[in-house]
Amino acid sequence: AQSVTQLDSQVPVFEEAPVELRCNYSSSVSVYLFWYVQYPNQGLQLLLKYLSGSTLVESINGFEAEFNKSQTSFHLRKPSVHISDTAEYFCAVIRSGNYGGSQGNLIFGKGTKLSVKP
Amino acid sequence: GAGVSQSPRYKVAKRGQDVALRCDPISGHVSLFWYQQALGQGPEFLTYFQNEAQLDKSGLPSDRFFAERPEGSVSTLKIQRTQQEDSAVYLCASSLALGVPGELFFGEGSRLTVL
Numbered sequence: 675a676q677s678v679t680q681l682d683s684q685v686p687v688f689e690e691a692p693v694e695l696r697c698n699y700s701s702s703v704s705v706y707l708f709w710y711v712q713y714p715n716q717g718l719q720l721l722l723k724y725l726s727g728s729t730l731v732e733s734i735n736g737f738e739a740e741f742n743k744s745q746t747s748f749h750l751r752k753p754s755v756h757i758s759d760t761a762e763y764f765c766a767v768i769r770s771g772n773y774g775g776s777q778g779n780l781i782f783g784k785g786t787k788l789s790v791k792p
Numbered sequence: 793g794a795g796v797s798q799s800p801r802y803k804v805a806k807r808g809q810d811v812a813l814r815c816d817p818i819s820g821h822v823s824l825f826w827y828q829q830a831l832g833q834g835p836e837f838l839t840y841f842q843n844e845a846q847l848d849k850s851g852l853p854s855d856r857f858f859a860e861r862p863e864g865s866v867s868t869l870k871i872q873r874t875q876q877e878d879s880a881v882y883l884c885a886s887s888l889a890l891g892v893p894g895e896l897f898f899g900e901g902s903r904l905t906v907l
Contacts, residue, residue: 706893
C-alpha cells in the first residue's frame with residue numbers, strides 16, 4: 675500500500691520569500707506523484723504532476739517539484755511567493771501501471787496550509 | 793456546467809437521519825470518484841464509478857454508506873442513520889476515462905455536520 679506524509683501542517687512565510695513544502699511517500703511499487711492546491715472556498719485543483727521523464731516538473735504559476743526516488747520525496751518549491759499563493763497544498767500518489775477497472779485512486783497527504791503575509 | 797457541481801454545499805443532520813449528497817460531474821467525464829475529508833485530514837477514497845458501473849467501493853466505511861450513478865452521469869452518495877463520526881466534507885471528482893491517471897477535477901464539496 676502507498677502512503678503520503680506531509681511533515682508541515684502550516685507554513686507561514688512573507689511575500690517574496692522562498693518556500694518549500696515537504697512531501698514524502700512510501701510505496702513498494704512505482705508511483706505517479708501529484709500536488710493539488712485548494713484555494714479558499716474552492717475545490718481541489720491539480721497543480722503539477724510527475725509521471726515519468728524529467729524528475730523536475732513545473733506549474734504555470736512558478737511552482738516546481740522534484741521527484742527524488744532515493745529519498746522517496748516530492749517536495750514543492752517556489753522561489754518567491756505571492757499573497758495569492760495562500761492556500762492548502764496536498765501531495766498525492768497513485769501506483770503506476772495498469773489500473774484495470776480502478777483508475778485514479780489517489781492517496782493524499784494531510785495537507786500543508788501555506789499562509790503568505792505581506 | 794463547466795465544472796463539477798455538488799449539492800448541498802452544507803448539510804446539518806441529526807444523528808440517525810438519512811442524508812443524500814449529489815454530484816454533477818463534468819459533461820463527458822466517464823470516471824467519477826467520491827472522497828471523504830475529515831477535519832485536518834487529506835481526502836480519503838470512498839468509491840469509484842466508470843459510467844454507471846461501481847468498480848471500486850473498497851473505501852466505503854460501513855454498510856450505511858451507499859453510492860449510485862444510475863445513468864452514468866449524476867451520482868448520489870447516501871448515508872443512512874448518520875453518526876457523529878460521519879461529519880466531514882464529501883468531495884466528488886470526475887475525470888476522462890482515458891485521461892492522465894490521478895488528474896481529477898474536484899467539486900467544492902458538501903460539508904456534512906451530524907449533531
